[in-house]
Amino acid sequence: MSENCEFKYTDYKNDLRVRWCPGCGDHAILNAVQKAMASLGVEPHNVAVISGIGCSSRFPYYMNTYGFHTIHGRASAVASGVKVANPNLHVWQITGDGDALAIGGNHFIHLIRRNIDINVILFNNQIYGLTKGQYSPTSKRGFISKTSPFGTVEDPFRPGQLALGARSQFFARTIDKEIKLSVAVMEEAAKHRGASIVEVLQNCVIYNDNTHEAITDKKHKADRTIILKHGEKMIFGAERNKGLVMDEDHNLKAVTIGEAGYTLEDILVHDAESYHVSMHRKLSNMEYPELPVALGVIRSVKGVSYDESVNDQLEQIQAQTSVHTFEELVNSGDVWEVK
Template sequence: MTAAAKKSQTQNTSGNGKLAIKLNKKDFESDQDVRWCPGCGDYAILATVQRTLATIGVKREDTVFVSGIGCSSRFPYYMNTYGFHSIHGRAPAIATGVKVARPDLSVWVITGDGDGLSIGGNHLMHALRRNVDLKILLFNNQIYGLTKGQYSPTSLLGTKAPSTPLGSIDHPVNPLLFAIGSNATFVARVGDTDAKLFMDVLNRAHAHKGAALIEILQNCPVFNDGVWNEVTEKKHKTARQLVLKQGKPLIFGKNKELGIRMKSSFYPEVVEVGDGPGQVPESELLIHDEKAPSTYAHMLTLMQHPEFPIPVGVFRSHEKTAYDDLATAQIASATEIQGKGDLKKLLYSGMTWEVGPDGVSH
């Protein structure tokens, strides 16, 4: 056990409820050397998750990270929580089992574009539509890194990779469109190094009761370096990212000079904001509403650079009873209505008959 673990355990057991448990980022770091490539976006993601968990009010022992296979899926080894590095694509299914069996745990899923949207697409869809209370971090670097650079289901058409020397010929899947289509109750996007926004989103996801999917635009410096640079680099960020804020108009640009307006034909358009000629007053812009019907969030997911800014932040967040709550409630109501099950009665239910000591039935 690490020194940090000992320390926090002492605090946990000595508590009378008044003593605050103060954890810091270090408490969430395991003793394992982190083995991602130098410059990998995963480092920043790991640091932000560790920092956020330290302030989020969750105990390490009540936190479980479940991952699939791929570079991102090594993540649990570096977290000083409970962790399960499982098999390719199946993390949402395994995490569902954990959460349904133990609703008291805070369960996180770490997956990537290949793991979550290719081999594990089915499980991801069902975890989202069931609304299992899982926090799913999908690291999207548009490439298979661990297997050395094949194009992934989010790679753009024409991506040249070892398996597609002439360019890929399949159309990519849009992770957030997939999530919206699966009727996910919490859908968000952040850049890997955008720590402040990422912490906000993680806090929101943690507070959301139900499935939360966060797409993280993650850089792979070895096989797909700079794939998100056009929208995540500091110098482009303000001009090319649209930070979604509940109840606020869709405004972006260095000086907040641009906005999104809906044309009557239900096409969004980028407009200049202002009172001058050719400009559009702020009152005509779309107002961000996380609870709006999914067609709105759907539209946001389709906005891509360079025609549009790329939206980041929380796309959609609406309430729906979580699967694990329903599962628990069914047991509670069955127990209330039928009474707590008596095993002997169950075994003896249906048609039974007794055979007396003479061996003949009565």
């Protein structure tokens, strides 16, 4: 990241016309990523944006950076190769719930397990949009679509639960229309050394409009979501009078401060940096109407990244070997010349 240059978000935009549907949440996510990059001071030529297949995966076309539009479900694999081959690049993977969690599920979980220093932005609109409205791995049970005309009979993936199960060291969640929150979360993701997963609750205006409306509508968003901040009380509500406590069964419970004997002192403090993952799992799994949906950085712990380990290993081997070039390699051992 550059400390000597100041960038504007427009430095990361190019001249191509953005070809997403009017009103699509992807527009807001693109804006947030560009603003985050400007705030971080990352030179555009030091950024690579990798995508798979889907509406979200058109993202690289609209970035004034290096980019690679790969094939369905393989963005994690290609992004991993890019980062390991050039550890100095800031690599961002753009993917959707279908691209990452269905055909790309295996690559996704192993990117996380290896802790490769890649910023993954997972667009979750609970639908296949590009292929015209089939249900996805995150579609709700009973969801009616072209491939489930009588309603799905499957339970959906919870991206946070999946990521944490794969030993994710950074997981965060935001909403497409919440630009300020998205920028803050993406900045934290980029600063994290290792794999960072940011789930964005995104709206598809054509095939699954208002899928997140129960928690994103301005009328009741404050009472149905909670923005977590490390080291602060987990308080929410339009009047900031609600909070999270642990009940006698060690489950999270939403309470009103001042009622039923609960005081501010009873409200839990968010610790995103705890290595004990159980609380992070509870927070990532919260769903309305039982509990508010958690937004912000849920987990952020330090660890050794795969690309860092590979680079260290190569340096150690190179320091010990007498072979330093390809010519030395092919001429080592028994060599003869055929004339």
